[in-house]
Amino acid sequence: MNARHPDPDDTRLSDVLHSWDVPDRLSPRFTEGVWRRIESRSGATSKSPLATLATFATWLSEVLRQRRVAAAYLLLLVTVGASAGTLRGHASSERLSLALQNRYVQSIDPFAEHLH
Amino acid sequence: MKKPSLLLLPLGLIAGALAFGTGFWLQTRFHPVVSTGAGVELDWLRREFKLTDTQFARVAELHNAYKPHCAELCQRISDRNQRLRDAVARTNVLTDEIKGLVAETGRTRDECRQAMLGHLYAVAGQMPPDSGQRYLQLMLSATCVLQETRSIDSIQPVQPEAHGSHSHHE
Numbered sequence: 001m002n003a004r005h006p007d008p009d010d011t012r013l014s015d016v017l018h019s020w021d022v023p024d025r026l027s028p029r030f031t032e033g034v035w036r037r038i039e040s041r042s043g044a045t046s047k048s049p050l051a052t053l054a055t056f057a058t059w060l061s062e063v064l065r066q067r068r069v070a071a072a073y074l075l076l077l078v079t080v081g082a083s084a085g086t087l088r089g090h091a092s093s094e095r096l097s098l099a100l101q102n103r104y105v106q107s108i109d110p111f112a113e114h115l116h
Numbered sequence: 117m118k119k120p121s122l123l124l125l126p127l128g129l130i131a132g133a134l135a136f137g138t139g140f141w142l143q144t145r146f147h148p149v150v151s152t153g154a155g156v157e158l159d160w161l162r163r164e165f166k167l168t169d170t171q172f173a174r175v176a177e178l179h180n181a182y183k184p185h186c187a188e189l190c191q192r193i194s195d196r197n198q199r200l201r202d203a204v205a206r207t208n209v210l211t212d213e214i215k216g217l218v219a220e221t222g223r224t225r226d227e228c229r230q231a232m233l234g235h236l237y238a239v240a241g242q243m244p245p246d247s248g249q250r251y252l253q254l255m256l257s258a259t260c261v262l263q264e265t266r267s268i269d270s271i272q273p274v275q276p277e278a279h280g281s282h283s284h285h286e
Binding site: 057060061062064065070073074077078079080081082083084085086087088089090092093096097100101102103104105107108109110111 | 121122124125127128129131132133134135136137138139140141142143144156157158159160161164179182183186189190193225228232235236254255258259260
């Protein structure tokens with residue numbers, strides 16, 4: 001092997017090394033990503049339900065952190081809730097209206113009153 | 117590890133529940149609580165046919181005037197029916213008394229139907245034409261005014277041709 005060993009007294013090399021600027025900015029979720037990968041590696045050997053849940057929670061947390069996903073989730077639940085409430089309220093209103101109509105009919109129909 | 121974004125899960129559910137409640141309330145806000153108190157049915161009439169205060173006052177007046185007459189008719193029907201049931205239970209042949217009671221029950225029923233129809237026309241007359249027409253249609257189908265007519269209408273006449281052709285083949 002022809003490995004080259006630099007001379008410790010080489011000033012040029014020393015200058016170049018000192019001028020080497022390493023960008024110290026990591027991506028915002030770098031640390032979290034590393035931990036997640038470590039967790040997933042260690043969990044791969046022994047996947048307990050709790051670990052699976054934690055992984056899922058982490059994934060969900062990650063997904064919900066995206067504004068679009070969070071907004072879509074809220075919008076979906078509000079839409080479903082409002083639609084279900086409206087439908088349920090409409091059905092209830094119809095039932096009530098029919099009950100009141102029957103009461104009116106009973107109040108003017110001697111036969112209906114007699115039967116009830 | 118804290119996961120503040122997971123708070124969105126319960127928040128979303130709460131928002132959905134609130135939306136459900138709002139939708140439900142918007143659909144039912146105008147309905148009175150059904151109670152045994154008198155006048156709820158008239159409130160229904162006012163809302164269903166969009167009566168003005170003046171129209172509603174007249175309709176309520178007609179209704180209150182008709183109520184005692186209706187109660188009296190109800191009592192008479194009940195009495196006649198009871199007398200007929202008693203007479204029928206006492207014998208196993210068609211007696212003159214039963215014939216008379218059947219006829220009397222029919223007359224009472226006709227009288228009731230006439231009184232009710234008169235009341236329906238009077239109430240409809242206090243409403244705007246469209247509402248009055250709708251009221252009449254609704255009440256004529258819901259009350260017993262046209263009950264006998266409907267029964268007769270529903271009878272299907274026997275087709276003599278079918279019987280004739282059947283016997284012809286035999």
